[in-house]
Amino acid sequence: MELLIKNGYVYDPINKINGEKMDIAVKDGKIVESVSSDAKVIDATNMLVMPGGVDIHSHIAGSKVNSGRILRPEDHYKDVKPRTAITRAEVGHTVPSTYTIGYRYARLGYTTVIEAASPPLKTRHTHEELNDIPLIDKSCYLVLDNNWIVLDYLSQGEIDKCAAFIGWIFKALKGYAIKIVNPGGVELWGWGKNVESLDDQVPPFDTTPREIIRGLCKINKMLNLPHTIHLHTNNLGKPGNYRTTIETMDTVSDLADGKPNIHITHVQFCGYGGDSWITLRSGAPEIAKYVNNHNHVTIDLGQVVFGDATTMTGDGPFQFILQNLTGNKWKNADVEAEGSAGIVPYKYKRKNFVNAVQWTIGLELALLIKDPWRVFLTTDHPNAGTFMKYPRVITWLMSKVAREKVLNKINKRAKKRSTLPSIDREYTFYEIAIITRAATAKALNLANKGHLGVGADADIAIYNINPMEIDPSKEYKKVRRALKRAAYTIKGGEIIVKDGEIVKSFIGETFWVKPAIPEDLEKDMLREVSEKFKEYYTVSLENYIIGENELASSKPIAVKTNL
């Protein structure tokens, strides 16, 4: 099938196209130079054209997300949509059903989303849900930092075997990147404990959070994985934790070679100054300063949006603290030899001092970090708010007026302590295209995503707004409305959304990395691992492996390693 998108204002930062009026030609799911006269024409005159959105961190599938659904029937009652001839029924607000997730991302013009944390033992579940998320392409990060086999190898200094094990696990379980969640702390949560610094011991392993992070960062390079290590810090959610965040970034600075080698996720949750909830302040200026001076770091925001949320992380001890703070219902789910997960429903309130400070932190980070290629838009869905609120966050970034409107309603003490009122920066459409698709695709090293150059996947978002005429600073509501409902979303060359409605549905691809591991090394490693498996796990190694036939639409990405 051929498509010609005519006369749109195109924002394609990877190809340095900044609001040029041009045509985009599509054939067989790819962007091409030109198409025949038979091509279906989409008139994008006076519209905004961008690559499809790429979300680098969102909780969309797997045991933790589904536990959230089961835990929260009250979340689903008021947010429903009946089945249509094209779509399945939609249900759920902060923790929507798989179908709902696919449709809602597509309506926003997003076409690629990565599940942020899958414990290996439950990754079969993650894939079963990914199989049922329509339209978007997807993948998942594997949580590996509190994995006993990894910790054993790191403690013994057997980094080659550790790398071979991690390489094998990506092949076996079909994941995309190494996720680190409160390294060491989650292992200790097995005993109801936690770590407090990067140098705490993690008995019985002879290692520390710092050594785990450094070890996995080195292994990431040895395996030549497409993404960096993707890290949720220690001390998350605690006042004063911005220091831990900077220390964490700095602990791998000497391992960098000019490119980013660490991604710190949802930095809002680990960007707190002060030393108690009373003295809490934003640590964003300090973090932004570090990021501005060090190009080995990328971050995403975890921006708070006031209203309902469901907190869900692999950080069991953090969720335990949160349930004690809120008294809300709490689910904890530890996974043998691998980690944990916790879920606590939450509501962010404007008048609440802590929530208001949290709101300012995310925006400060985005506005104070100068290089948009290293700061990405997320709400850590559904932790700080749902992904449906991205248009709202975008308008806060594009309009000082929009920010001030909220600032006038939030807790007064929080406003007084924040530097946000003094920041004048307003994002351009070009910068928005960077932080929502171009930079995230680049950080994931997805060569065919996040841009509209010839050969790229024809994943395209068209919004009904004229970027040449509108002043987003003043007319931010118009921007928000346009971004909420794409005029067109095109996925793999197919029109899936028209005027904010789903017009076609199918299942997108699940991509995963397949690192090449030297045969002898893999054999040696597997011999040891199969012995450990009998002791550590309650399933056999054979049954742990996920067959490629278990993925609805599997897309392996071969990786040459440096092993």
Place this chain on the structure above:
Amino acid sequence: MKTIRNVVCPFCGSLCDDIEVEIEDNRVVKVRKGCAISATKFTKYNEERIYKPRIDGREVSLEEAINEAVEILANAKYPALYGWSCTSTEAINIGIEIAELVGGVMDNTASVCHGPTILGEQDAGISTCTLGQVKNRAELIIYWGCNPAHAHPRHMARYSAASRGRFVKGRKERTVIVVDVRKTHTAKTADIFIQIKPNSDFELLTALRWAVKNGELEQEEIAGIPAEKIEELADMLISCRFGALFFGLGLTMSAGKARNIEAAVNLVRELNNYTKFVMVPMRGHFNVTGANEVMAWATGFPFAVDFSRGYPFYNPGDTTFVDVLTRGDCDAALIVASDPVSGFPAEAIRNLAKIPVITLDPHETLTTMISKVVIPTAVVGIEAEGSAYRMDAVPLRLKKLVEPPPGILSDEEVLKLILKKLKERVK
């Protein structure tokens, strides 16, 4: 003869995955490592089989049976789809779409076993874990209202009391407590047996929480147990490094139901202020957990989903199959991998007998006998593959070991055919 190793047993919620079976002439001839129930399941699955589809007791072709099933579902105003705990997750997933398409009720057997566990969790949450966490760490284990020695025969050896883990090496290093109304076989193996007065679980759980929090109890006796004993128990719970509470229908189905679970959740939550504590439901059928999981990701709700509005609506006690049936609301039923007639209240069964019932099952059951349409299917985990979720929600892949009898398809395949035809019929 060939040997297949690491077979996942499709019987109970323990989903033991280390079974070895020997196959000869497309038959399982020997089973190693499985419990007695497992061995029977693998070797006798061919008894009481149904080999031909039936309409009103008359043998028909598969196509005729499917057409009749489609007619019944398409013409029904409010059909109910029920069962699902003994089939693959993939099959259940198709069932959900059928229910959505015809605007019916989709419910699974959790509504008559661990439904209260889910309701308790929805009220208060739950601190839980995978079974390996118990194997590796638990120094203290409580079995409350459950009897794994009979119902989950290898549970204690593989996952709990007598399992050998990284930090806790076996039965001798663990304290085992059983709370039950009678001295079960499990209770006989326990270090401490608490014989509780029937229907007083809520009181004992609440008293325990009080004792954990405040040390002393005012009353002399609660739930038939002396206060000193309860206080002593509370001290034990606090002072272990890792404790696990396993619970069964003795807790979910005795007086209080979901409130019992909520009380247990709150006790465990309180205990986590002092030590590490978790609780795990002893789920019965091998994929009842999977039924809850797939329904939750596809509809938001783990059981009792009503699609009559076009979108999922959940109101247990109203949208649960047994209630829909007792009220006489549904005008057709599709039963898959379950036998409600053998366990439901008489009034519900009387109403079920009045409406056209379609049943998919490998075996003859009381439900097949009252069904208008019977479609025999393959035995999942022996003749058909698919995914299943263990009681702790660990997903495993069931294997296909032998070919099903000629002409017999899996639940998944039959449901796909029904769905395809229904889509042509219903818009």
